[in-house]
Amino acid sequence: MVFDMAAVKFLVVDDAAFIRDLIKKALRDNFPGATVHDANSAKRAMSMCKSLRYDIILSDWEMPEMTGEEFLCWIREQEGFATTPFIMISSRSEKDFIVKAIQAGVSDYIGKPFTPEELVAKINKQLKKIGNKTQSIDRNPQNPFEKIATQASASTDSPPPVSDSVSALTGAASTPPTPTSKSKAKVSQAQISLAAGNILCVIQDISLQALNGLIKRDGVLPQIMENCVVSIVSSDRQEVARLNAYIFGLRAADNRPDTSAIKVTIRFVDDDPAKLDILSRYISQR
Numbered sequence: 001m002v003f004d005m006a007a008v009k010f011l012v013v014d015d016a017a018f019i020r021d022l023i024k025k026a027l028r029d030n031f032p033g034a035t036v037h038d039a040n041s042a043k044r045a046m047s048m049c050k051s052l053r054y055d056i057i058l059s060d061w062e063m064p065e066m067t068g069e070e071f072l073c074w075i076r077e078q079e080g081f082a083t084t085p086f087i088m089i090s091s092r093s094e095k096d097f098i099v100k101a102i103q104a105g106v107s108d109y110i111g112k113p114f115t116p117e118e119l120v121a122k123i124n125k126q127l128k129k130i131g132n133k134t135q136s137i138d139r140n141p142q143n144p145f146e147k148i149a150t151q152a153s154a155s156t157d158s159p160p161p162v163s164d165s166v167s168a169l170t171g172a173a174s175t176p177p178t179p180t181s182k183s184k185a186k187v188s189q190a191q192i193s194l195a196a197g198n199i200l201c202v203i204q205d206i207s208l209q210a211l212n213g214l215i216k217r218d219g220v221l222p223q224i225m226e227n228c229v230v231s232i233v234s235s236d237r238q239e240v241a242r243l244n245a246y247i248f249g250l251r252a253a254d255n256r257p258d259t260s261a262i263k264v265t266i267r268f269v270d271d272d273p274a275k276l277d278i279l280s281r282y283i284s285q286r
Contacts, residue, residue, distance in 0.1 A: 007055075008035070008055045008056070008127070009034070009036075009052065009053070009054045009055050009056075010027055010031075010034060010035065010036045010037070010054065010056050011038070011048065011056070011058070011059075012024055012036065012037070012059075013038070013042060013044075013045040013057065013058065013059040013063075013068070013071065014040070014059070014060040014063070014089065015041060015060065015063045015064060015270070015271050015272055016060070016270055016271060017040065017271075018227070018244070018246060019060070019112070019227070019244055020038045022227055023038075023058060023119065024036050024038060025116075026116040026119050026120065027123075029116070030116065030120045031120075031123070037052075037054070040271075041063060041064070041065055041066065042059070042063055042067070042070065042071035043066050045057075045059070046066075046071065046074060049075065049078065049081065053080055054084065055084070055085070055130060056123060056130075057075065057084060057085070057087070058123075059071060059072070059086065059088065059089060060089050061088050061089065061090035062090060062275075063272065064272045064274060068088060068089075069100075069101065069104050072106065073104060076105050085107040085108070085126035085130065086105065086107050087106070087108045087109070087110060087122055087123070087126065088109045088110070089114075090111060090112065091111065091193070091229040091231075091242050091244065092111075107126060107129075108122050108126065110122050112193070112227070112229045112244060113193060113226070113227045113228050113229055114195055115195045118195070188203055189202060189203060189232075190203055190211065190230050190231060190232045191230070191231040191233060192215070192222065192228050192230055192264075192266070193229040193230075193231065194220060194222055194228050195226075196220050197219070197220040198220070199216075199220055199221075199222065200215070201213040201214065201215050201264060202214045202215075203232070204263075206232075206279075206283060207283065208280060208283070209268060210248065210265060211245075211265070211268070212263065212264070214263060214264070215261070215262050215264050216261065216262075217259065217261065218260070221262070222247040222250065223247060224247055224248070224249070225247060225248075226247045227245070227246045228246060228247060228266065229243070229244060229245070230243050230245045230266055230268070240278065240282050241275060241278045241279050241282065243269075243270045243275055243279065244268070244270050245266045245267060245268045245269055245270075246267055246269060247264065247265075248265045248266060248267040249264070249265035250262055250264055251263050
């Protein structure tokens with residue numbers, strides 16, 4: 001597909017280099033000729049916007065020092081940026097969170113993890129709005145937040161309960177025990193969010209750099225190097241941390257060809273000190 005992109009300039013803002021690289025590759029592959037710049041923080045992006053007028057900004061929402069919301073508020077106050085398309089990129093899907101982002105002036109939203117096709121479809125919508133004539137790959141035009149509202153209404157503030165199939169993997173009961181006031185809430189599960197769906201994982205080992213765990217062989221299976229979001233869940237089903245990551249390794253849990261368990265290794269790509277501090281405190285309690 002050929003796009004007329006000679007004058008279009010993109011700015012990608014995310015503190016995770018792995019996510020920035022994924023987005024930049026998708027932009028360069030699908031919008032040849034476009035200018036693609038990136039920044040590892042909102043403060044760096046502010047400095048870049050003072051010297052160059054960008055046509056579309058894609059920004060993470062949860063970043064250290066300055067959040068995506070704070071960056072957006074600053075952008076909307078700048079001359080020439082009041083109507084610039086600003087696409088929020090986030091692993092958060094709670095209804096209140098998205099409504100707040102819309103009120104702040106977000107043009108559209110894409111949740112982590114996402115596919116290149118989903119990203120390009122979002123960008124095509126914004127290019128149409130700013131008058132760039134392109135051939136859209138989106139065959140079902142709709143309000144950009146129609147899908148969000150549907151997803152958000154069905155979401156909850158905490159990940160879904162751990163299924164019997166994953167619990168059986170470790171021989172644990174299907175309902176995690178509720179910790180007493182004198183005991184620590186030990187975390188043993190994580191939800192791995194992929195573009196194709198969610199996987200529940202039993203954590204075997206975890207560090208600030210990676211997670212090793214077990215997943216069921218049936219259902220959605222990840223691919224090596226696939227980007228994902230890992231939500232670590234406590235024994236009372238409360239989310240402890242949510243981190244950007246990618247699938248580093250997959251192998252059978254035992255030597256049987258009919259094994260129902262797969263060992264998965266996930267590498268974290270977040271550089272956010274707040275997230276790493278939360279993860280560090282969890283690790284110290286294991």
